[in-house]
Amino acid sequence: MIDEKKYIYYKQLHTFADRKRECNRILEKYENKFPIICEPSANSTLPVIGKIKYLVSGELTIGHFLYIIRKQLKLYSHQTIFLLIKNHIPLSATYMSSLYEHYKDIDGFLYITYYSENTFGGVQI
Numbered sequence: 001m002i003d004e005k006k007y008i009y010y011k012q013l014h015t016f017a018d019r020k021r022e023c024n025r026i027l028e029k030y031e032n033k034f035p036i037i038c039e040p041s042a043n044s045t046l047p048v049i050g051k052i053k054y055l056v057s058g059e060l061t062i063g064h065f066l067y068i069i070r071k072q073l074k075l076y077s078h079q080t081i082f083l084l085i086k087n088h089i090p091l092s093a094t095y096m097s098s099l100y101e102h103y104k105d106i107d108g109f110l111y112i113t114y115y116s117e118n119t120f121g122g123v124q125i
Helices: 016-029 062-073 096-103
Strands: 033-040 053-057 082-084 110-115
Touching: 016 033, 033 062, 033 096, 053 062, 062 082, 062 096, 062 110, 096 110
Parallel strands: 033 110
Antiparallel strands: 033 053, 082 110
């Protein structure tokens, strides 16, 4: 589980004005690219990845983005990971451009959190 005392979220590290300015600069410089912040949820049992800022193509699906995050976390194939955007789990075929337009924050970034739940399969007797 992420210890919130140790992990400081992007919004806590940067003022709204700084985040807004950076996002505007990115959007002006890169056509059809969207700025993403991807961090662990407070309930996550997964490690923190070193890179939290991403610049993604609008044609990228959230499923492919999930694949990128899985690779960076170096998860085993049996480990489950979920991506949340404003407490919603998006469908894997959804384009990032659509998610960005619907869920972007007022500072211009799209904030995505990741987490994993321990699940136990099998039949209990």
